[in-house]
Amino acid sequence: MESSDFVERVKRDPQFQELVSRRSRFAWILSGTMLVIYFGFIFIIAFTPKVLGTPIGGGVTTVGIPVGLFVIVSAFVLTGIYVRRANSDFDPVTRQIIERAK
Amino acid sequence: MLTLRTCSMAAGLLALGVSAAEAAGAIEGGGKQALNVPAIIMFFIFVAATLGITYWAARRTRSAADFYAAGGGITGFQNGLAIAGDYMSAASFLGISGLVFASGFDGLIYSVGWLVGWPVILFLIAERLRNLGKYTFADVASFRLQQTPIRVLASVGTLSVVAFYLIAQMVGAGKLIELLFGLPYLYAVILVGALMIIYVGFGGMVATTWVQIIKAGLLLFGATFMALMVLATFGFSPEAIRFLRGLERHNKREWFQPRKHIYEEHVRAPLEGLVNAINSELAEFAPRYVTPAKKAVFRIYRDTRFSKDKRPYKTHVAATFFLQNLCKAAGPCFYFHFTAKELLVFAGVYMPAREELLAIRTLLAERHQEFRELLRGEGLRTAMGELQGEQLSRVPKGFRKDHPAEDLIRRRQWFLESTLDGRAVTSRRMLPEIISRFRAATPMLEFLNQPFVQERRPKKLLFMAF
Numbered sequence: 001m002e003s004s005d006f007v008e009r010v011k012r013d014p015q016f017q018e019l020v021s022r023r024s025r026f027a028w029i030l031s032g033t034m035l036v037i038y039f040g041f042i043f044i045i046a047f048t049p050k051v052l053g054t055p056i057g058g059g060v061t062t063v064g065i066p067v068g069l070f071v072i073v074s075a076f077v078l079t080g081i082y083v084r085r086a087n088s089d090f091d092p093v094t095r096q097i098i099e100r101a102k
Numbered sequence: 103m104l105t106l107r108t109c110s111m112a113a114g115l116l117a118l119g120v121s122a123a124e125a126a127g128a129i130e131g132g133g134k135q136a137l138n139v140p141a142i143i144m145f146f147i148f149v150a151a152t153l154g155i156t157y158w159a160a161r162r163t164r165s166a167a168d169f170y171a172a173g174g175g176i177t178g179f180q181n182g183l184a185i186a187g188d189y190m191s192a193a194s195f196l197g198i199s200g201l202v203f204a205s206g207f208d209g210l211i212y213s214v215g216w217l218v219g220w221p222v223i224l225f226l227i228a229e230r231l232r233n234l235g236k237y238t239f240a241d242v243a244s245f246r247l248q249q250t251p252i253r254v255l256a257s258v259g260t261l262s263v264v265a266f267y268l269i270a271q272m273v274g275a276g277k278l279i280e281l282l283f284g285l286p287y288l289y290a291v292i293l294v295g296a297l298m299i300i301y302v303g304f305g306g307m308v309a310t311t312w313v314q315i316i317k318a319g320l321l322l323f324g325a326t327f328m329a330l331m332v333l334a335t336f337g338f339s340p341e342a343i344r345f346l347r348g349l350e351r352h353n354k355r356e357w358f359q360p361r362k363h364i365y366e367e368h369v370r371a372p373l374e375g376l377v378n379a380i381n382s383e384l385a386e387f388a389p390r391y392v393t394p395a396k397k398a399v400f401r402i403y404r405d406t407r408f409s410k411d412k413r414p415y416k417t418h419v420a421a422t423f424f425l426q427n428l429c430k431a432a433g434p435c436f437y438f439h440f441t442a443k444e445l446l447v448f449a450g451v452y453m454p455a456r457e458e459l460l461a462i463r464t465l466l467a468e469r470h471q472e473f474r475e476l477l478r479g480e481g482l483r484t485a486m487g488e489l490q491g492e493q494l495s496r497v498p499k500g501f502r503k504d505h506p507a508e509d510l511i512r513r514r515q516w517f518l519e520s521t522l523d524g525r526a527v528t529s530r531r532m533l534p535e536i537i538s539r540f541r542a543a544t545p546m547l548e549f550l551n552q553p554f555v556q557e558r559r560p561k562k563l564l565f566m567a568f
Contacts, residue, residue: 027225034225038218045211061340068210072217079221086229 009101016097023090030078041071142282148320149297152313156301159309176311184311187318189216190325203530332530340528341368346417347442353413365402369419373399376533377421383537384423384436388544391423391436398422400439417441423540425551433458434516434550436540443524447536449486449543450517451550461553463501463511469549470507476546482518485542491515516550518543 010016044051044067052064176184193199193213202209236242240256272291279290301309345364348357358365374395381392400420406412420439437448454462466473476482477489494512497503501511510516520539526532 023229031222031225034218034221038214041214042211064210065207068207068214071214075217075221079224082221082225090229 006101010097013097013101015093015100019090019093019097026085027082030082034075034078037071037074041067138282145282151316152301152309153297155312155316156305156309159306159312160304162308175308180311180315183318184314187314187316187321190321191317194321339368339372342372343442343524343528345369346419346440349415350417350442353415353417355414358415370399370402373419373421379533380421380423380536380540383533384540387541388423388436388548390425391547393423393426395421418446425554433554434462434547436543436547438536440524440527445522445524445526445532445535446519447486447522447539448517448519449540449547450491450515450519452491452515452517454514458554459514462516462550463498465550465553466507466510467501467505470510473510473546473549476549479542479545482542482546485539486518486520489516489518491517518546 052062052067054063055061056063056066193216198209198212201212231242234242234245236245238256239260240253243256244252272294275294276287276291279285279293280287283290285293301313305313341364345361345368348361352358377393377395377398381395381398384392398421400416400422402415402419404411404414404416406414418439418441420437422435422437424435425433433454434451435449437452439446439448451458451462491513492515493509494514497505497508497512501508505511522535526535
């Protein structure tokens with residue numbers, strides 16, 4: 001593939017270093033959010049299941065159902081946020097860096 | 103990825119086969135069943151279509167990139183569908199349907215856990231994998247490490263995980279084929295295994311992905327269709343129970359009237375559907391009791407004219423199935439009702455008119471041994487329990503005091519009933535629970551109805567003599 005020269009040039013590029021740190025911070029924030037939401041849900045189930053078992057408005061639907069749906073929807077939303085950012089920010093910058101290093 | 107997708111393909115075949123077979127009612131117990139033609143036809147269509155795709159894909163596959171990554175020619179949406187196909191069949195295979203069936207929406211926890219893993223993989227690993235340009239897990243892991251030991255380790259790990267997954271799937275698929283075709287289990291397993299090897303060995307990622315896309319479409323369509331049909335036919339919505347519970351608390355016109363549409367939509371309409379479903383079963387084992395839904399379903403309005411209790415509505419919903427050509431709800435009949443708390447299944451006589459009372463007593467005086475025999479039947483006892491009903495303290499006029507059937511003759515009601523937990527009402531169990539009890543009670547009911555059937559015969563003869 002590319003020569004080691006090319007790899008070195010990319011590595012030294014300040015924009016590349018900045019991209020890497022920016023991207024990994026972003027990825028960790030999103031992962032953290034996802035994990036907090038998920039484990040929050042699981043811990044509520046584990047320690048206070050009654051909370052989720054409370055019926056809404058005297059009916060048969062419990063609080064757990066909208067909360068569970070929220071966890072599912074949040075996974076989609078976070079993925080959407082990531083894809084947007086990757087397409088509009090990370091990928092163009094990556095291309096620029098590669099162009100410059102050639 | 104490829105291995106994962108492959109084994110989930112076996113699950114796909116399995117899930118597809120299972121839903122088709124279930125739709126036709128083939129899977130009930132173990133052992134061989136009668137040939138299930140629609141399910142077999144669907145199975146062959148699916149296998150033929152997927153083999154066709156494999157052939158097409160094999161002709162296009164030229165390089166390693168083609169084989170492992172479909173030459174990069176799969177769009178995001180297509181790949182998404184394929185992964186969804188993976189997911190749905192793996193979920194149904196790993197038992198989420200069973201979990202939701204057994205414990206209701208608590209099964210949701212399981213599906214949430216799976217879903218949440220994907221975004222995390224996307225955020226942390228996906229892009230790095232893409233940038234490396236490698237195909238398999240072993241390729242990636244050995245990129246910076248020593249090739250041989252890492253590849254050995256990766257192979258051992260992958261194969262042992264896949265083996266366990268695959269064994270369970272092959273057993274399932276083998277059982278399914280055995281059921282559908284009556285093929286011996288061993289051949290069934292070999293057949294499925296051969297199919298899987300052909301799919302992946304020749305078709306690579308292109309074929310696997312397309313098979314998954316088709317499967318996702320079929321599963322999405324099939325599951326949605328079945329869910330809607332089930333909701334439309336039977337299984338009362340939680341709204342029905344909620345409505346009945348509310349009615350128990352506020353048995354007033356002012357409460358009912360604005361909620362009448364809930365009654366019509368969530369109680370009355372599905373109840374008629376259920377009655378029709380029961381009728382189609384009755385047609386098989388007690389055809390004379392098939393009762394049109396309009397006649398079978400009781401009104402929710404109470405008759406308060408002669409009653410001290412002036413509450414205007416019943417808090418139970420009921421339907422009865424009686425010997426046709428008799429007037430309603432008088433003679434021995436099948437009956438069920440449910441409230442917010444329970445489901446009651448009944449067979450027998452509850453409020454016989456005077457002549458009926460006499461006819462039944464006369465019948466029992468003559469043939470009590472036969473009747474007792476019927477009641478003692480093991481199936482009936484476990485399904486419906488002991489004979490119930492009010493008893494007079496003395497033997498009625500016209501019968502001997504020391505009659506061997508005096509205990510039966512003293513009764514003024516003869517019925518069996520069985521009460522189930524209210525949860526049965528909103529579950530799929532409702533229909534089979536009712537049917538199995540009706541079926542068990544049929545001989546007893548037929549026995550009690552004999553005088554009323556025979557009564558009609560002379561009339562008919564007279565008419566014919568004219």
